[in-house]
Amino acid sequence: MKTYCQQNLDEIKMLLTLLVKEQYVHNSSMLSGATIGQHVRHILEFYQSVLNGLDTKSINYDNRKRNLLIETDKDFAIQIIDSINSNLYLDILDEPFVLEGNFCAEEGKQIQIQTTLYRELAYCLEHSIHHQALIKVGLLELNSLSLIDETFGLAPATIRYKKVCAQ
Numbered sequence: 001m002k003t004y005c006q007q008n009l010d011e012i013k014m015l016l017t018l019l020v021k022e023q024y025v026h027n028s029s030m031l032s033g034a035t036i037g038q039h040v041r042h043i044l045e046f047y048q049s050v051l052n053g054l055d056t057k058s059i060n061y062d063n064r065k066r067n068l069l070i071e072t073d074k075d076f077a078i079q080i081i082d083s084i085n086s087n088l089y090l091d092i093l094d095e096p097f098v099l100e101g102n103f104c105a106e107e108g109k110q111i112q113i114q115t116t117l118y119r120e121l122a123y124c125l126e127h128s129i130h131h132q133a134l135i136k137v138g139l140l141e142l143n144s145l146s147l148i149d150e151t152f153g154l155a156p157a158t159i160r161y162k163k164v165c166a167q
Contacts, residue, residue: 001118002088004156005047005125011152012040012132013081016074018147024074028138036138037071039131044070044077046127047084050120053097059120060100094118129155 016024024037031039045064053059070077097120099113133153139145151159 001094001121001125002092005121005128006085006088008125008128008132009047009081009085011149012043012128013078015135015148015152016040016078016081019074019144021074023139023142023144025072026138026142028141030137030141031134034134034138035071036135037074037077039135039138040074040077041067041071043124043128043131044080044084046124048080050117050124051084051087054092054117057095058098058100059115062101092117126155129153 019036024040025035027033027035045066046061049059049061049064070080094117097115097117099115099120100110101113102108102110130153136145136148136153139147154162
């Protein structure tokens with residue numbers, strides 16, 4: 001699972017190396033004013049939430065920092081990707097974890113769910129792919145789809161399905 005996450009993050013990193021700052025921080029009308037940088041920050045902070053929970057065996061995505069530097073400075077975002085990938089190279093075993101969160105709009109409704117580290121990494125990967133699809137929409141608006149592979153933002157199952165259909 002860790003390898004798939006690293007490959008996905010490397011795909012995002014490759015895009016960031018090709019973007020100019022103006023593209024990274026462009027408020028996309030097709031994304032309700034959101035930027036590519038905001039989507040990248042969101043992806044990375046979910047991974048950071050998992051890694052921050054390694055000692056306590058507890059993950060809370062609601063408590064992420066929302067570091068604006070990640071969404072405005074693509075070079076800083078690349079440093080964060082490198083840091084996450086370095087941590088994923090460590091000998092981390094799949095262990096039981098607790099996911100804490102409030103899954104409704106009301107305050108004070110926090111619950112705990114039993115999960116595992118690898119299950120949460122799988123969630124981060126799927127979550128990342130979803131946001132990559134939104135990033136692709138932002139790139140379309142910027143007329144910059146040539147910066148990414150046609151499979152960017154597609155789930156592995158969709159890629160496999162399309163291969164079968166093409167035969």
